[in-house]
Amino acid sequence: MSAPERIPPRSVTTAELLTKGELKVRGRIREASNAVLYCSVTYEGREASCVYKPIAGERPLWDFPDGNLAQREVAAYEVSEATGWGLVPTTVLRDGPYGEGMCQLWIEAATDKDGSELLALVDAEEPEAGWKAIGFAEVGDGKTALLVHADDERLRRLAVLDAVINNADRKGGHLLPADEGRLYGIDHGVTFNAENKLRTLLWGWAGEPLTAEAVEALTELRAALDGALGTRLAELITAAEVDATRARVDALLTTGKHPEPSGEWPAIPWPPV
Template sequence: MAADDLPDEVPADPALSASADPAPSIELLAGPLEIVDRITIASNATFVGRIGETEVVYKPIMGEQPLWDFPDGDLGHREAAAYLVSEAFGWDIVPRTWLRDGPLGVGMVQLWQDVDPAQDAVDIKPVAAVPGEGWRLVFEGYDDRDRPVALVHEDSAELRRMAVFDVVVNNADRKGGHILEMPGGHRHGIDHGLTFHEDHKLRTVLWGWAGEPLLPDELARIEAVRQDLDAALGETLTAYITVTELVALADRCEHLLQSAAFPHPRGRTPATPYPLF
């Protein structure tokens, strides 16, 4: 199905334009989508698919499970919106993501990523074995055998940027398993269906920089996103999220620019997702 042939309720993907990265091609990404496997550990219907020789993740909207605070069955739209904001930041956080038709109807499609299984950007370690330099402590607790353990994550530029992105999109589900450790050290973030809520919903394992100043480049990227919300990005996002959510997105950018620091956990919302991984 070509982008021009998408059903009326599915916004054409802005990434599938003449200015987009030519590899994989527009024609390939819009080609026939074949389901090859199911990812059974996912809470929503999630499949491994193939478009030509390109592997993708396919989440049909009809397989989404509504939540009390995300009841509208639009998780795929939020994932596509998260990709657009990621692109506006320019940090390549979210793999290429778009909405299109498929064997089980319209859904989110995302390029498959081959991770490095030897890397762990987020981990739970015995308190006595918590590494120092290069790592950040999130919290300490006890495991199911009453042993003291700690949740830690890398102190890396890639994860800092992801933490900034999560604050801006109000990510309610940044589990450790939603961070993909790529060969070479890059980090991708996935599973962004629980984002952009108008109310504070931030739940993340990346609290290691709470209260610390944002870097000049991080502030500059936030400012660029904020300005783009009044221009092309904001116009495009209205096809994916509500006007109220778009206003809240701009407000979060403004608050970060004014505070110039990573936020602390606040409110009655749990600070971390469950389960952590």
């Protein structure tokens, strides 16, 4: 008589863990303008650290009156996943100790990275090879320095994502280098506005042709916006904002170029880092 077949234990996905797991608050990240709680989450034997941002802890913003910031963070994750680039940590909407909010997987920063390989201030008029100019910044005593970012394919993908989601606040502190060469973008609450509000440090490719990889990702993203992704976004942001997202993707594919500052809105967030 043969032994019964052993069924291996089911693997819990990160999304399941964040959505269904028991959430325990371990501390608060006080540098943030809204309530940001550092938590642990456990489910079916798996445990992880995460960030929980309850909607109740959000400060109202006059230029983002439709819906809440937590749902925009989830929408940014959904769009990131649709590009296939995985630029945003797994993010879900769930109930928690302080009500409904955004829950995002905590990413440990790479121990050998301090961000200097991504952004720098240089005493020069033009960037060196491997760097892209952002603009001049005051550094005190009436002096200025050139702010530059790396000519890095990971940053370039993030610049495309920001153009799609209309990110109004891409600061240096929102860039998270992780192990194995990964780079994540975090803090996507002020995104998806129907009006053009793109503010970012990643202007180095402005007006340049999109890469073939970006065109392919945007083409697939546009199809997804007319399918399951569009349906999902409609649960998170307004119909006008979903339409505006489609229009931004259409514009990128039509021009075939990275967008340039409009001049109607401050192009760089403050403070930039």
